[in-house]
Amino acid sequence: MxxxxxxxxxxxxxxxxxxxxxxxxxxxxxxxxxxxxxxxxxxxxxxxxxxxxxxxxxxxxxxxxxxxxxxxxxxxxxxxxxxxxxxxxxxxxxxxxxxxxxxxxxxxxxxxxxxxxxxxxxxxxxxxxxxxxxxxxVSWTHNILLIQKLKELDLRCWYLEQTIANGWGRDTLTAMIKSKAHERQGSGVSNFDERLPSRQSEFAQQLLKDPYIFDFLTLEEPFREQELEAGLVAHLETFLLELGAGFAFVGRQYHVEVGDNDFYIDLLFYHLRLRCFVVVELKKGEFKPEYAGKLNFYCNVVDDKLKHETDEPTIGLLLCQGKDRILAEYSLRGIQKPIGIADYELTQALPQELKSSLPTVEEIEAELVGELDGDEGTE
Structure with a gap:
């Protein structure tokens, strides 16, 4: 009018x-x-x-x-x-x-x-x-981000729930949407249903992503498993965000003794909500059946030497650069410990001259802190 x-x-x-x-x-x-x-x-x-x-x-x-x-x-x-x-x-x-x-x-x-x-x-x-x-x-900036990035009701609701449950900041939420976290959640191969109490198995499966996205690393091919491991620990805060809420870092190359032999677990975590240790093994290349056996061994050792009476059974997480799902499922049959198998993906190796111009971890973290402090609830 x-x-x-x-x-x-x-x-x-x-x-x-x-x-x-x-x-x-x-x-x-x-x-x-x-x-x-x-x-x-x-x-x-x-x-x-x-x-x-x-x-x-x-x-x-x-x-x-x-x-x-x-x-x-x-x-x-x-x-x-x-x-x-x-x-x-x-x-x-x-x-x-x-x-x-x-x-x-x-x-x-x-x-x-x-x-x-x-x-x-x-x-x-x-x-x-x-x-x-x-x-x-969630904050105003979170809400606007969800409205701008996601039209589908079910996806918007899913990311709302995950933001609340995991305490995602705006930049983490952006990264999770970009990496399609909703498609990766709960999609790994595991024997959790058979090896964990019902109250734990569903939650543990939901924690298992496939693939895990380690795009914060810039490893150059050919890289070694030790370099991947060191990179994840160097970017521990970002790595923990990708793993999900509840993971507490215990150690890298965690030393355990069995008889007269020394063994070193790639990465050891404790999950606060599951109330159990989580053994993470990193493998360069495709999954092989023998990897599941060794991870089962490590879980047995942790249960025997580190697990407290009030803790739940130790969970194993095997991360490879690829897997045949059928081969992985067969490999878990008969395995007594709860184990999940998932892929991980890295960014493409960057040219050296470009890599040298990238900001440091400290510079990125300072920028993120300033941006979050300045944006929440305003523009």
Missing amino acids: TQSPQNEIVFYNELLSEIKARIQQGQIRAVLSANAELLMTYWDIGRMLHLRQQEEGWGAGVIPKLSKDLRNDLPEMKGFSERNLGRMVRFYREYPGLSAILPQAVTKLGAGKETDAEEEVTTPILSSPDWLRLVFR
Whole structure:
């Protein structure tokens, strides 16, 4: 509906006043629940903008002016750039059903008149209130990333759950989406169903990825298993993120004695949720049946020498550069210890001149820390 220029000014000033009031009211409650209040505020602003665009026929051109006025009138507030206001509109359009679970007070704050325009978008993408509540458990930047990268409901929900369960930061979430973590999760070959109690087997299988992505390493071919092992330990924090939540590093080339013989376990971890040791063996090249036997041996030794009475049975994880699944399944038959077999993938070897120009681990970590600190809950 087209309005006269004078009416447009009146309607615009009303909208500006409503949004300013909503922001200021949100500030009061932000002390109690900062992230949830921020998301509710942004959702409500998106709703206001959407409804006014539908009712008054305003286009996207109102957003630059609104952004400028909000930042002039509320200079202490961040997050009201043109881009972020546009994101708020999209946030509302993606999740109009959030109104069903928002506190009643939120609905009352700045709520305009109900119109047919709202009815056009009230079929929520997330149909279950349980799913919708997940939205409030991650940050604004996480939510926008998920909306931008994932259109499918089931995938968005899966990454929401994993972000909450694993404490993924925005950059980790980005990497997990890029590497299609949802396709890799729980897809390795294992005998967990036969060798672990039911309460553990399903969870352990879900922890098993296939393949594991070690794209943070830049090994040059030909490389040795020891170099792969050293690289993973050097990038331990990133390696632990790829393994998943709950892994605690115990040691590299962990020494155990059996009779008069010395043995060295490639990597030894303890899983805090499974309450067990995890022996990781790294192999360059394709899987071979004899690898499963040796890993079974190491699990036996750890159970005998390190496992406490309250610990669950040790789990073995064998990582190779490839495997024949049928061969791997046959190799696990008769193996008494719980073992998982999965592939790992590396990035292509980089030219030496390019490799020398890459930032150091310390430089990358400093950049990530600064970026996360500066972005959470703002633009």
